[in-house]
Amino acid sequence: xxxxxxxxxxxxxxxxxxxxxxxxxxxxxxxxxxxxxxxxxxxxxxxxxxxxxxxxxxxxxxxxxxxxxxxxxxxxxxxxxxxxxxxxxxxxxxxxxxxxxxxxxxxxxxxxxx
Amino acid sequence: xxxxxxxxxxxxxxxxxxxxxxxxxxxxxxxxxxxxxxxxxxxxxxxxxxxxxxxxxxxxxxxxxxxxxxxxxxxxxxxxxxxxxxxxxxxxxxxxxxxxxxxxxxxxxxxxxxxx
Numbered sequence: 001x002x003x004x005x006x007x008x009x010x011x012x013x014x015x016x017x018x019x020x021x022x023x024x025x026x027x028x029x030x031x032x033x034x035x036x037x038x039x040x041x042x043x044x045x046x047x048x049x050x051x052x053x054x055x056x057x058x059x060x061x062x063x064x065x066x067x068x069x070x071x072x073x074x075x076x077x078x079x080x081x082x083x084x085x086x087x088x089x090x091x092x093x094x095x096x097x098x099x100x101x102x103x104x105x106x107x108x109x110x111x112x113x114x
Numbered sequence: 115x116x117x118x119x120x121x122x123x124x125x126x127x128x129x130x131x132x133x134x135x136x137x138x139x140x141x142x143x144x145x146x147x148x149x150x151x152x153x154x155x156x157x158x159x160x161x162x163x164x165x166x167x168x169x170x171x172x173x174x175x176x177x178x179x180x181x182x183x184x185x186x187x188x189x190x191x192x193x194x195x196x197x198x199x200x201x202x203x204x205x206x207x208x209x210x211x212x213x214x215x216x217x218x219x220x221x222x223x224x225x226x227x228x229x230x
Contacts, residue, residue: 004156034218043118043204043221044157089156101172102147102219104156 002027002094006105013080013112021075021108023090028071031093035064035075038087038107047088048075080112117141118222120205126228127195135190135225137205145208146188147219148172148180150201157204163188164210195229202226 003026013019023033032051036044048057048064050073056065063076077084087109091102118139127133137146144165149157149172159172161180169180177199181189192199203226206219 009154036221041223043223044206044219046218046220049218091157101159101162102157104149104158106154106156 002030002092002103004090004092004103004105006088006090006108008108009106010109011111013110015080015082015112015114017080017112019077019080019110021077021088021090021110023073023075023105025071025073025092025103027094028068029094030068033064033066033073034091034093034102035062035073036089036091038089044089077110080110082112082114084112085110118205118207118220120203120222120225122225123223124226126230128230129196131195133192133195133227135192135203135205135227137188137190137222139186139205139207139220139222141207141209141220142185143207143220144185144210145217146182147206147208148178148188148190149204149206150174150199151204151224152201160190160203192229195227197229200227200229 005024007022034049035047038044050057050066061078066073087107089107090105121136147162148160151157158174163169163182179191202224204224205222208217208219
């Protein structure tokens with residue numbers, strides 16, 4: 001059974017700092033990995049999707065990397081802003097009997113203070 | 115995402131009551147999903163449907179049932195609600211994968227359910 005773990009559970013940083021969120025998964029047989037952002041009272045917004053054949057994806061100040069063989073992904077946020085405060089979720093699409101389903105980590109709660 | 119709507123947004127009910135949560139989408143996607151989110155546990159899949167005639171159980175389907183009334187509508191029912199079904203429920207959709215499931219999922223705003 002695929003398990004996804006995110007570290008740290010919570011992170012508080014001053015504005016302007018660069019930061020890294022970590023995600024690990026137990027079964028490396030994945031199709032892709034996706035990072036989401038969740039704001040209070042709202043649904044999840046997809047930030048980046050990395051195919052299993054890719055090493056990284058970038059969107060603006062966000063960069064996500066994937067090391068499939070070691071079961072790890074990181075989300076790098078450059079020059080953090082208060083508007084980045086949210087919960088960040090990592091999820092993997094697995095194959096085999098889990099075909100077509102996402103398995104989520106517990107999330108990292110990020111607070112960026114001015 | 116306004117393309118995926120959920121009703122109601124908030125619901126309080128009592129133990130033993132039957133309730134239905136509804137999801138509608140205008141994205142034209144074939145695939146729809148129901149998740150629940152509990153503090154510290156992330157999102158867990160309850161049921162998913164790859165098309166109108168295809169319904170599959172997720173990892174925590176006990177106590178729930180679903181109905182795919184049309185491509186655009188996917189309802190989740192709690193036949194006899196219990197307090198540990200108190201959670202935040204999300205509906206999601208995705209496009210059909212071309213030989214793989216590797217498509218972005220789009221989420222509704224969630225339904226906050228409290229079972230007393």
